Amino acid sequence: MTVASSSPPSRLPLDGVTEARTKPRTSRAGAREGRGDGRLAAVFVAPAMLGFVVFLLWPTLRGIYLSFTRFNLLTPAEWVGLDNYVRMVHDPIFWDSMKVTVEYVLINIGVQTVSALAIAVLLQRLTQSAVLRGIVLTPYLMSNVVAGIVWLWILDTQLGIGNEIIAGLGLDRVPFLADETWAIPTIALINVWRHVGYTALLLFAGLQAIPNDMYEAAKVDGASEWRMFWRITMPLLRPVLAVVLIMTVIGSFQVFDTVAVATQGGPANATNVLQYYIYGSAFGRFQFGYASAMSVALLVVLSAITFLQYRLTRAGQSDLG
Amino acid sequence: MAAVTASTTRTGIRPVRRRLSPGRIVAWAVMAVIILVTLLPFYWILRTALSTNSALAAHPGDPLPVDLTTGGFERALGLQSTKEAIAQGGAGGGLKFWRYLINSVVVSTLITVCQIFFSAMAAYAFARLRWRGRDKVFGLFLAGLMVPTIFTLLPNFVLIKQLGLVDNLLGIALPTMFMTPFAVFFLRQFFMNVPREVEEAALLDGAGKIRIFFRVMLPMASTPVLTLGVLTYITAWNDYFWPLMVSYSDSSRVLTVALAIFRAQTPQTGYDWSGLMAATLIAALPMLVLFGFFARRIVSSISFTGVK
Numbered sequence: 208m209t210v211a212s213s214s215p216p217s218r219l220p221l222d223g224v225t226e227a228r229t230k231p232r233t234s235r236a237g238a239r240e241g242r243g244d245g246r247l248a249a250v251f252v253a254p255a256m257l258g259f260v261v262f263l264l265w266p267t268l269r270g271i272y273l274s275f276t277r278f279n280l281l282t283p284a285e286w287v288g289l290d291n292y293v294r295m296v297h298d299p300i301f302w303d304s305m306k307v308t309v310e311y312v313l314i315n316i317g318v319q320t321v322s323a324l325a326i327a328v329l330l331q332r333l334t335q336s337a338v339l340r341g342i343v344l345t346p347y348l349m350s351n352v353v354a355g356i357v358w359l360w361i362l363d364t365q366l367g368i369g370n371e372i373i374a375g376l377g378l379d380r381v382p383f384l385a386d387e388t389w390a391i392p393t394i395a396l397i398n399v400w401r402h403v404g405y406t407a408l409l410l411f412a413g414l415q416a417i418p419n420d421m422y423e424a425a426k427v428d429g430a431s432e433w434r435m436f437w438r439i440t441m442p443l444l445r446p447v448l449a450v451v452l453i454m455t456v457i458g459s460f461q462v463f464d465t466v467a468v469a470t471q472g473g474p475a476n477a478t479n480v481l482q483y484y485i486y487g488s489a490f491g492r493f494q495f496g497y498a499s500a501m502s503v504a505l506l507v508v509l510s511a512i513t514f515l516q517y518r519l520t521r522a523g524q525s526d527l528g
Numbered sequence: 529m530a531a532v533t534a535s536t537t538r539t540g541i542r543p544v545r546r547r548l549s550p551g552r553i554v555a556w557a558v559m560a561v562i563i564l565v566t567l568l569p570f571y572w573i574l575r576t577a578l579s580t581n582s583a584l585a586a587h588p589g590d591p592l593p594v595d596l597t598t599g600g601f602e603r604a605l606g607l608q609s610t611k612e613a614i615a616q617g618g619a620g621g622g623l624k625f626w627r628y629l630i631n632s633v634v635v636s637t638l639i640t641v642c643q644i645f646f647s648a649m650a651a652y653a654f655a656r657l658r659w660r661g662r663d664k665v666f667g668l669f670l671a672g673l674m675v676p677t678i679f680t681l682l683p684n685f686v687l688i689k690q691l692g693l694v695d696n697l698l699g700i701a702l703p704t705m706f707m708t709p710f711a712v713f714f715l716r717q718f719f720m721n722v723p724r725e726v727e728e729a730a731l732l733d734g735a736g737k738i739r740i741f742f743r744v745m746l747p748m749a750s751t752p753v754l755t756l757g758v759l760t761y762i763t764a765w766n767d768y769f770w771p772l773m774v775s776y777s778d779s780s781r782v783l784t785v786a787l788a789i790f791r792a793q794t795p796q797t798g799y800d801w802s803g804l805m806a807a808t809l810i811a812a813l814p815m816l817v818l819f820g821f822f823a824r825r826i827v828s829s830i831s832f833t834g835v836k
């Protein structure tokens with residue numbers, strides 16, 4: 208990005224400079240000095256502030272408000288109190304989609320975290336090749352839509368190469384995305400394929416912070432790679448792993464694209480994940496109020512999980528002094 | 529929070545020992561399997577796109593393209609007549625590929641350039657300017673990180689509809705055009721770590737803070753800005769849910785949405801796999817090329833900063 212400034216250079220009093228050096232980060236410093244950079248800061252923050260208020264803060268509040276209304280987009284929202292929530296609690300499809308979503312998240316995050324960790328450690332201990340890291344990241348460049356379509360083809364029961372190989376091994380063909388039991392694990396694994404490389408690179412970056420001396424010292428003491436992994440890598444990677452886990456779980460709960468492309472919620476609601484159900488309620492049945500209530504439920508669930516994970520994994524504390 | 533930073537100093541220090549032990553051989557074998565699983569689907573896309581549908585049905589397991597043809601690409605690009613397309617197993621309704629490509633480019637560019645520029649400005653103000661309430665406002669931005677994007681989509685759709693921007697490229701770009709809490713947070717981290725002496729030297733030379741931002745800070749941040757930019761571009765390019773909500777017609781349709789529609793137009797005879805894979809490849813290619821240009825810098829600058 209090349210942006211040039213046309214403003215003439217303006218001089219600042221020297222004491223402002225020393226002030227900046229001695230009292231760097233407290234906002235009080237600016238207040239004590241009087242004006243500080245108030246006007247300039249206002250200009251610099253204004254666009255981001257506008258975006259924040261209009262497209263993040265206001266929609267969040269509005270989403271919560273809409274969850275207490277009946278709203279079909281054409282007529283003004285009508286306050287109905289807790290009706291949507293009462294309906295949600297008694298809606299078997301809602302609970303079913305919650306169950307499907309949780310199942311998806313467990314498989315997706317379980318497989319992805321273990322694989323990403325394995326890839327990251329292999330990248331760290333085996334080679335420092337940037338090319339390999341580039342290759343690992345490639346699926347991340349695809350959209351979920353592309354990943355969904357490609358795997359739909361590879362796993363096609365009759366013509367897909369995946370099932371050709373299975374049949375070649377003398378096993379029964381598996382209707383991966385058309386079978387109620389297989390559909391969710393399959394979608395979870397498709398998304399692992401797309402995201403595992405990025406997750407691995409984040410963990411790899413975390414591994415880079417572990418001093419190499421530790422491994423060298425352990426090697427001198429005759430420790431095996433396996434032992435070093437459990438005694439050095441895992442304990443020191445924990446804070447990074449915890450934050451990555453929180454991020455990926457939040458992302459995982461929002462699964463929509465792959466389902467929309469590969470199964471449309473089927474077969475028989477087997478992949479009707481929460482986000483897909485919410486979308487259908489809003490844009491298929493125009494129940495924006497009810498859809499908002501379910502969104503709020505998801506928000507609450509996500510906040511609770513984040514909080515719990517943060518506490519359980521002590522994500523904020525590092526063991527690396 | 530996951531992030532990208534310019535600190536890559538640690539790489540390269542490590543002495544790599546190239547002694548082959550049984551353990552290392554097993555590890556390399558595992559790595560080979562991982563690479564294979566990662567890359568084979570890409571080959572399979574190409575192989576399918578270059579085959580005809582009838583040959584695909586006859587030889588599903590053949591590792592090479594069967595009955596080599598560019599028909600799939602022609603169908604995806606809408607170059608074939610409807611009759612021709614249907615005869616080759618297509619649905620007849622091609623993609624207005626160039627239209628969608630331009631739409632995707634416009635939306636992704638608008639989002640990336642504006643978002644990063646505005647976020648950088650705000651990040652600089654949070655990192656280096658002194659003003660009342662700075663930390664409180666920044667705290668508010670940080671709290672925004674906690675709201676899942678998906679939660680804001682429905683209300684944002686209502687808003688975009690009220691603004692009359694549904695089915696408009698600007699409507700697709702607008703919600704992420706000004707900032708994301710992550711971009712602000714991440715760039716602020718970078719600016720905080722720029723030595724103050726750099727800024728002070730410029731101040732002593734008589735430069736104003738605006739000038740310092742554009743002439744000193746932004747150029748110094750070129751690596752993180754580039755990495756953040758490419759990742760933002762990829763995210764915008766690959767986004768499906770939001771464009772699906774706000775675009776209804778060709779005029780604002782982006783590639784991801786078009787691709788999903790192309791997939792849904794199943795002809796009577798079964799899927800047009802050849803055409804679908806060709807379309808998939810065309811939609812993904814720009815990102816592969818973009819990444820190809822910057823891969824080395826991006827891969828070594830994906831890094832990690834903890835939210836405190």
